[in-house]
Amino acid sequence: NxxxxxxxxxxxVHRGPEWFRSFGTEKSPGTKVFALGGKIANTGLVEVPMGTTLREVIYDIGGGCPNGKKFKAVQTGGPSGGCLTEAFLDTPIEYETLMAAGSMMGSGGMIVMDEDNCMVDIARFFLEFTVDESCGKCTPCRIGTKRMLTILEKITSGKGTxxxxxxxxxxxxxxxxxxxCGLGQTAPNPVLATLKNFRDEYVAHVVDKKCPAKQCKALLTYEIDKEKCTGCTLCARKCPVHCIEGTVKNPHVINQELCIKCGNCYSVCRFGAVEKN
Structure with missing residues (x-):
């Protein structure tokens, strides 16, 4: 189906099996359609011969990460696929090679991530999907995926150890x-792959209580650089909880106890005075 x-x-049937096998590799003949998305210049459906490398798809076809951002990872195979680092970009796209690398062909998804993606949050995001999709028949999948999600939520909220x-x-x-079944057997792939390839990000979340990619809201701190602040008051006027103090034409200060980390001040500042740490 x-x-x-x-x-x-x-x-x-129309052209014969030899025509089909003229594309691709010996073990993985033919072509493969991928839904190329994420932090990539050219998104859409792409069809390539099996054996094409990830680098060729991401850079030659996809145009690489936009806005000069650095490539960080690519996830193949849909929500149950693994996240592969730059070291795997020259991996040929075959069923066996992707499995050996810690990912899978799966449904043909190919999601590109750049330096602004938090890999812990990425694992949490994909696991949310598999938790919802679990039929609940077997205990490992029904309970295990929920428990994994709880731990990931704990880590991204700054309470992990x-x-x-x-x-x-x-x-x-x-x-x-x-x-x-296959859903439960592959659901941990994003977790295991990110733990293996991006363990330093997990450690930063639980030890330093910082998100290196500055994506996990609970671990962010917004501060105003007094040297750059012109005292225009725009950030204070846009703050929904009025936690920014200061007078016109004088540097402002964010009351960290009241700040809800909404990011409005960071978004509206025209002088780059608000820093996200």
């Missing part, structure tokens, strides 16, 4: 090994 498979069948990382990894492996 896969539309791509049905579309290929018609061409194989190093022990949580060990528990998260152990739980992810248990769910992967003991779930009944």
């Amino acid at each position: 896969n539309v791509e498979t049905l579309a290929n069948i018609a061409q194989v 190093l022990e949580d990382l060990d528990e998260l990894e152990s739980l992810a492996n248990s769910v992967k090994d003991s779930s009944l």
Whole structure:
């Protein structure tokens, strides 16, 4: 019932199997359609011969990350795929090679992430999907994915510990090994891949209580640089909780106890005086 498979069948019947096998590689013949999205200049559906490298798809076809941002990771295979770093960009797109790299072909999704993406939050985002999709038949998937999500939410809210990382990894492996169907067996992939390839970001969240990508709201702090602040009062006027203090033409200060971290001040400042840390 896969539309791509049905579309290929018609061409194989019409042109013959040798024509189909003239594309791709020996183990993965034919072509593959990917939904290319995320932090990429050219988004859309792309069809490439099997064996094409991730680098060719992301840079030659997708045009790379826009606005001069640095590439950080690519996730293949949909919500249950793994997140691969720059070190894997020359990996040829084949079923076996993607599996060996810690990802999968899956549904043909290819989501590109840049330096502004938090990989802990990315893992949380994709796990939310699999939690909702779990049928609940087997305990490892029904309970295990929810428990993993709870730990990730704890980490992104600034309440995580190093022990949580060990528990998260152990739980992810248990769910992967003991779930009944493919959804449960692959649901931990984003968690395991980000723990392996971006463990430093997890450690920063639980030890330093900082989000290196500055995406996790609970771990952000907004401060005003007194040297850059002109005292225009725009940030104070836009603050929904009136936590910014100061007079006209004088540097302003954010009351951290009252700040709800909405980011309005950061967005409206015309002088780059508000810093997000």
